[in-house]
Amino acid sequence: xxxxKIPRDLLPxxxxxxxxxxxxxREVVARLAEPGxxxxxxxxxxxxxxxxxxxREELGALYDLPAGYEVALGNGGATLFWDMATVCLVEKRAAxxxxxxxxxxxxxxxxxxxxxxxxxxFQAPPGDLALPRAVGEVDAYAWAHNETSTGVxxxxxxxxxxxxxxLVIVDATSAAGGLAADVAQTDAYYFSAQKNLASDGGLWLAxxxxxxxxxxxxxxxxxxxxxxxxxxxxxxxNSRADQTLNTPALATLVMVEAQCRWLLDNGGMAWAAxxxxxxxxxxxxxxxxxxxxxxxxxxxxxxxxxxxTIDIDESVDAAHLCARARENGILDIEPYRKLGRNQIxxxxxxxxxxxxxxxxxxxLDWLLEHRD
Ligand SMILES: *Cc1c(COP(=O)(O)O)cnc(C)c1O
Numbered sequence: 020x021x022x023x024k025i026p027r028d029l030l031p032x033x034x035x036x037x038x039x040x041x042x043x044x045r046e047v048v049a050r051l052a053e054p055g056x057x058x059x060x061x062x063x064x065x066x067x068x069x070x071x072x073x074x075r076e077e078l079g080a081l082y083d084l085p086a087g088y089e090v091a092l093g094n095g096g097a098t099l100f101w102d103m104a105t106v107c108l109v110e111k112r113a114a115x116x117x118x119x120x121x122x123x124x125x126x127x128x129x130x131x132x133x134x135x136x137x138x139x140x141f142q143a144p145p146g147d148l149a150l151p152r153a154v155g156e157v158d159a160y161a162w163a164h165n166e167t168s169t170g171v172x173x174x175x176x177x178x179x180x181x182x183x184x185x186l187v188i189v190d191a192t193s194a195a196g197g198l199a200a201d202v203a204q205t206d207a208y209y210f211s212a213q214k215n216l217a218s219d220g221g222l223w224l225a226x227x228x229x230x231x232x233x234x235x236x237x238x239x240x241x242x243x244x245x246x247x248x249x250x251x252x253x254x255x256x257n258s259r260a261d262q263t264l265n266t267p268a269l270a271t272l273v274m275v276e277a278q279c280r281w282l283l284d285n286g287g288m289a290w291a292a293x294x295x296x297x298x299x300x301x302x303x304x305x306x307x308x309x310x311x312x313x314x315x316x317x318x319x320x321x322x323x324x325x326x327x328t329i330d331i332d333e334s335v336d337a338a339h340l341c342a343r344a345r346e347n348g349i350l351d352i353e354p355y356r357k358l359g360r361n362q363i364x365x366x367x368x369x370x371x372x373x374x375x376x377x378x379x380x381x382x383l384d385w386l387l388e389h390r391d
Contacts, residue, residue: 022343022346022391023389024347025347025382025385025386026385029378029381029382029385030347030348030349030378030382031349031372031374031375031376031378031379031382032372032374032375032378033045033371033372033375034348034349034350035350035351036349036350036351036352036365036366036371036375036379037350037351037352037366038167038193038214038326038351038355038364038366038368039167039192039193039211039213039214039220039366040213040219040220041213041214041215041217041366041368041370042217042366042368042370042371043217043218043219043274043370044217044277044278044281044370046277047217047218047274047277047278047281048274050273050274050277051270051273051274056273057070057269057273058269058270058273059269060269062262062263062266062267062269063262067269067272068260068261068262069261070269070272070273070276071092071258071261071262071263071272072261073276073279073280074090074092074224074272074275074276074279075089075090075092075258075261077276077279077280077282077283078090078224078226078279080283080287081196081279081282081283081287081288082200082202082208082226082288083202084202084226085202085203085228087228087229088202088203088226088227088228088229089226089227089232089255089258089259090224090225090226090227090258091224091225091227091251091254091255091258092222092223092224092225092254092258092263092267093222093223093248093254093257093258093263093264093267094221094222094223094248094263094264094265094266094267095221095222095223095248096211096220096221096222096223097190097192097209097210097211097223098124099223099248099249100209100223100225101124101125101128102128102249103223103249103250103251103254104125104159104161104188104207104209104251105128105129105132105135106132106238106243106245106246106249106250106251107234107235107238107239107245107249107250107251107252108159108186108188108206108207108231108234108235108238108251109129109132109135109158109159109186110158110159110234110237110238111135111136111156111157111158112135112136112137112138112139112154112156112157112158112159113129113135113138113139113157113158113159113160113161113188114138114139114140114141114151114152114154114157114159114160114161115129115138115139115140115141115151115160115161115162116141116142116143116148116149116150116151116161116162116163116173117140117141117142117143117149118142118143118144118145118147118148118149118166118169118171118173119145119163119166119167119168119169119171119355119358120166120168120355120357120358121163121166121167121168121190121192122162122163122166122190125161125163125190126138126140126161129161134243136156139151139154139157145168145169145358146169146171146315146316146317146321146328147171147318147321148166148171148173148321150162150173150174150178151178152178152179153178153179153180153181153182157181157182157185158182158184158185158186159185159186159187159188160178160181160185160186160187160188161187161188161189161190162189162190163189163190163191163192163194164189164190164191164194164195164198164200164208165191165192165193165194165197165198165323165325165326166323167192167193167214167326167355168355168357168358169315169316169328169355169358170315170316170322170323170326170327170328170364171316171321171322171323172194172198172321172322172323172324172325173321175189175191175200175201175202175204175205175208176201176204177204177205184230186206186207186228186230186231186234187204187205187206187207188205188206188207188209188231189205189207189208189209190209190210191208191209191210192209192210192211192214193210193214193215193325193326193368194210194215194325195208195210195214195215195216195224196210196214196215196216196217196278196279196282196291196368196369197214197215197291197292197295197324197325197368197369198215198288198291198292198295198324198325199288199289199291199292200288202226205226205228206227206228206230206231206234207225207226207227207228207231208225208226209223209224209225209226210223210224210225211223211224212224212271212274212275214325214366214368215291215295215325215368215369215370216275216278216279217274217278217368217369217370218270218271218272218274218275218278219268219270219271219274220271221267221268221271222267222268222271222272222275224275227251227255231251232251232252232255235250235251235252235255236252239251239252239253247264248264248265278369278370282369291369292324294369294373295324295325295367295368295369296324297373298324298367298371298373298376299322299323299324299325299327299367301373301376301377301380302327302329302365302367302376302379302380303319303322303327305380305383306327306329309384309387310332311331311332311334311335311387312329312330312331312332313329313330314327314328314329314330315328315329315330315360315362316328324367325366325367325368326364326365326366326367327364327365327366327367328354328362328363328364329362329363329364329365330360330361330362331361331362331363332361333361335361335387335390336361337354337360337361337362337363338353340363340383340386340387341353341363343386344382344383344386347382347386349379349382351366352364352365352379363383365379
């Protein structure tokens with residue numbers, strides 16, 4: 020028997036709520052097909068290089084680039100940057116905060132490097148936060164601004180009492196474009212483009228301090244073997260010329276640029292941060308008020324404004340709820356696969372309209388009332 024459908028007037032205007040690839044604004048996608056678009060033209064010629072230059076300038080403006088800092092980019096996404104940072108930014112040993120799948124992945128990459136001592140790991144269970152603290156002999160400290168697998172937000176500030184030449188490496192993949200940050204507290208604030216930057220996958224971007232660039236130059240000139248794709252100093256040289264080492268996806272670049280400009284036109288990171296705070300607030304309040312739901316992150320101070328995770332009462336099968344939402348066109352509210360909880364996870368990124376999150380709560384209420 021066909022299941023009853025959610026009444027159309029309750030549905031959101033855009034049904035995409037995934038944490039990445041995430042909702043891309045339709046005007047931005049349309050731009051790719053406009054006459055005069057750079058699609059299908061050389062990435063070595065001025066039109067595409069102007070797009071790269073604009074991205075570098077706009078990210079600099081969004082994050083109030085401190086003196087001497089630079090924006091670099093290349094292919095491979097944040098996952099490639101983990102390997103690049105392992106090879107080019109850590110001299111002997113790193114310390115990591117591990118509190119979910121993404122923070123664990125970088126720590127594991129560091130652990131696997133035969134030329135580094137095993138990282139000093141500061142660990143917390145999913146839903147909680149652990150930040151690395153000063154350790155002797157450690158020359159790099161790493162954690163994530165937003166742990167996308169659990170919806171935990173972390174502070175971005177240089178740990179107390181660390182050696183002056185230590186580098187601070189912050190994974191901002193799902194934070195950049197949605198959460199404000201003082202990048203002067205970091206040496207590498209890096210991200211991909213398919214989350215709050217509402218573009219597509221495949222690209223890494225990083226805001227780098229002079230100390231990070233200098234460390235990468237030292238390590239890539241040392242006897243350590245550095246594959247060209249992982250050579251951050253090569254990436255910096257290419258970025259300074261508004262290019263990438265190898266061919267980038269032009270659509271990804273065009274859409275990042277459009278998103279950065281949209282953020283700047285609306286008021287920059289202060290605007291984005293207040294928008295994501297209020298959008299996520301709609302969901303957290305709904306989850307607290309509904310007897311069948313609870314915010315997964317118990318400490319309100321750790322609840323992410325850009326990735327909302329909500330535990331569902333055991334009497335309701337969350338996987339079935341997500342499947343019913345999907346039958347009604349509402350996409351990607353499934354939890355992070357490896358977390359394995361009876362949960363939903365919703366992106367409240369900058370591109371998500373607050374009214375669509377209101378609509379989502381109405382649809383969830385309807386589905387919870389009309390359970391089979
Ligand atoms: C998505 C994500 C990544 C991985 O990004 P890719 O572009 O798939 O490499 C890394 N870290 C965090 C925090 C993420 O959310």
